Amino acid sequence: MSNQQVAHIEAKGLNVGYGNEVVVADINFALSPGEAFALIGTNGSGKSTLLKTIVGLQPPSGGHLSVFGRPPGNNHRRIAYLGQFHHHGFVLPIRAVDVVRMGRFPLHGLFQPMGPHDEEIVQAAMRTMGVDKLADMPLRSMSGGQQQRTYLAQVLAHQADLLVLDEPSTGLDAGGRELYLHAINDELCRGASVIMATHDIQDEAALCHQVMLLARKVVAVGAPGVVMTPEALLETFGIVVTGEQKMHVLECRHGHDVEGIPDPDQKLH
Amino acid sequence: MDWLIAPFSNNSFMVQALIAGILVSIACAVAGTFVILRGLAFIGDALGHGVLPGIAVAILAGFSGIIGAAIGAAVMIGGITLITQRSRLSSDTAIGLLFVGMLSLGVIIVSRSNSFSGDLTRILFGEILGISLQSIIIQLIATIVILAIAIICSRPFLLLSFDPEQAEVAGYKVKIYHNLMLLMIAITVIVSFQTVGTLLVFGLLIAPAGSGALLARRIEAMMAWAAFFGAFSMYSGLLISYHFNLAAGAAIIIVAIAIFFIVFIVQNIRQRRNVRTEASAHV
Numbered sequence: 001m002s003n004q005q006v007a008h009i010e011a012k013g014l015n016v017g018y019g020n021e022v023v024v025a026d027i028n029f030a031l032s033p034g035e036a037f038a039l040i041g042t043n044g045s046g047k048s049t050l051l052k053t054i055v056g057l058q059p060p061s062g063g064h065l066s067v068f069g070r071p072p073g074n075n076h077r078r079i080a081y082l083g084q085f086h087h088h089g090f091v092l093p094i095r096a097v098d099v100v101r102m103g104r105f106p107l108h109g110l111f112q113p114m115g116p117h118d119e120e121i122v123q124a125a126m127r128t129m130g131v132d133k134l135a136d137m138p139l140r141s142m143s144g145g146q147q148q149r150t151y152l153a154q155v156l157a158h159q160a161d162l163l164v165l166d167e168p169s170t171g172l173d174a175g176g177r178e179l180y181l182h183a184i185n186d187e188l189c190r191g192a193s194v195i196m197a198t199h200d201i202q203d204e205a206a207l208c209h210q211v212m213l214l215a216r217k218v219v220a221v222g223a224p225g226v227v228m229t230p231e232a233l234l235e236t237f238g239i240v241v242t243g244e245q246k247m248h249v250l251e252c253r254h255g256h257d258v259e260g261i262p263d264p265d266q267k268l269h
Numbered sequence: 270m271d272w273l274i275a276p277f278s279n280n281s282f283m284v285q286a287l288i289a290g291i292l293v294s295i296a297c298a299v300a301g302t303f304v305i306l307r308g309l310a311f312i313g314d315a316l317g318h319g320v321l322p323g324i325a326v327a328i329l330a331g332f333s334g335i336i337g338a339a340i341g342a343a344v345m346i347g348g349i350t351l352i353t354q355r356s357r358l359s360s361d362t363a364i365g366l367l368f369v370g371m372l373s374l375g376v377i378i379v380s381r382s383n384s385f386s387g388d389l390t391r392i393l394f395g396e397i398l399g400i401s402l403q404s405i406i407i408q409l410i411a412t413i414v415i416l417a418i419a420i421i422c423s424r425p426f427l428l429l430s431f432d433p434e435q436a437e438v439a440g441y442k443v444k445i446y447h448n449l450m451l452l453m454i455a456i457t458v459i460v461s462f463q464t465v466g467t468l469l470v471f472g473l474l475i476a477p478a479g480s481g482a483l484l485a486r487r488i489e490a491m492m493a494w495a496a497f498f499g500a501f502s503m504y505s506g507l508l509i510s511y512h513f514n515l516a517a518g519a520a521i522i523i524v525a526i527a528i529f530f531i532v533f534i535v536q537n538i539r540q541r542r543n544v545r546t547e548a549s550a551h552v
Contacts, residue, residue, distance in 0.1 A: 086432045092431060092488075105439050106438075108424075109424075
């Protein structure tokens with residue numbers, strides 16, 4: 001079997017959690033090359049825990065998980081990860097271009113020097129996310145949206161086979177979201193796979209071949225048009241949310257948003 | 270002009286002190302940069318004080334204070350690691366426990382020995398004006414080792430300062446590089462205590478690097494600024510100490526802290542001016 005035919009991620013009866021506490025049990029899915037997968041759920045539903053398990057930051061609590069046919073945490077060169085939070089605060093003196101260059105580090109280890117080819121990729125990634133003109137700007141002087149675009153450019157600069165993104169569109173303005181959606185589509189077109197955690201049941205889910213609705217359990221998995229039913233969305237968002245948010249989901253049941261849920265066969269590419 | 274140069278041209282002990290000071294400034298600039306970026310100030314401070322019993326025992330037993338400081342630092346880091354790994358306590362709690370425990374042990378050892386007051390003063394406040402050639406050579410080797418660690422680990426250290434989770438996913442084992450960073454800080458403290466003493470070495474770790482953090486746009490620039498401010502503090506402190514007959518270690522640290530506040534004030538004034546200029550440009 002060629003490498004292209006091997007599933008990038010395969011989970012069978014997977015449990016994820018922290019220590020003895022299982023956050024989500026019995027997860028089953030496979031992600032193939034060129035496909036996108038969305039994890040949808042409220043805060044605390046287990047999205048980030050699953051993503052951290054996939055990239056090897058958390059050991060699986062049980063079941064089977066393979067990433068590129070191996071246990072997680074063994075594919076540093078092939079995985080680009082965007083976490084939900086960055087820990088540097090505002091003290092780190094670093095320019096936007098330096099942040100994006102870090103995306104090339106996994107391919108070069110400790111010593112291998114970066115060359116003009118790497119620099120071209122870094123510049124292209126910054127252009128893709130519209131931050132090329134801010135290359136020399138200190139990260140701490142950028143707005144939240146500009147910083148998020150820079151982090152996304154870092155992920156793109158890796159040119160990884162698997163992109164693992166935790167709420168990647170947080171803080172992006174309309175222009176930034178548009179650039180981001182096109183960039184992800186381009187990544188899928190070149191054969192990379194993408195798994196993302198999101199609250200966005202429209203644009204980001206529309207890009208994905210499969211979605212998983214999470215509410216500290218797997219509510220549903222499958223093509224977005226099939227599984228994102230009003231009932232499933234209510235179960236996903238209705239468990240730990242306020243009355244106002246429930247109203248929003250109930251509106252989806254009767255409003256135009258349900259009609260906006262995409263046809264699984266209509267992809268951007 | 271003579272006032273600025275003569276103390277060094279007429280006294281070899283002043284030249285030796287300046288050389289030792291510059292070496293320590295470079296080591297502190299590199300280690301201090303990561304102390305600030307990784308939020309390791311508490312462990313840096315604790316290491317400075319926690320090496321006291323090791324040095325005291327070394328002096329009592331008649332061997333090098335540097336070896337004693339190294340043993341003290343190893344006990345500190347080992348103890349902190351043990352407590353954080355084998356309990357649910359945070360590293361801050363572990364550092365605090367070891368820090369106070371080691372300091373108390375140091376005081377007990379000192380208080381039980383006779384005629385230790387002169388040695389204690391040297392340990393606490395340094396003896397930069399009496400630094401030996403052997404100590405300078407050790408400081409040179411330590412500075413080279415610290416620079417080598419920082420250069421070899423520049424990528425993982427940058428990622429670690431940016432986001433430890435990303436460093437781990439990128440294939441750089443966070444535990445290994447975090448411990449290497451602690452080792453670098455420990456080496457710096459161990460070879461620096463002879464210049465400004467265990468009480469004040471922490472100031473040399475964070476004041477120049479803190480000034481550098483206010484000015485720099487890149488980590489390399491932050492280190493360069495820190496080394497410059499550290500070396501300038503050494504020179505100025507030694508000069509002030511010579512002319513006004515003040516304790517050299519304390520004079521050096523006072524200059525380093527004064528530089529930080531000058532940079533801080535100037536930066537704030539500049540930022541306010543920039544905001545005003547931008548506001549008037551929009552009117």
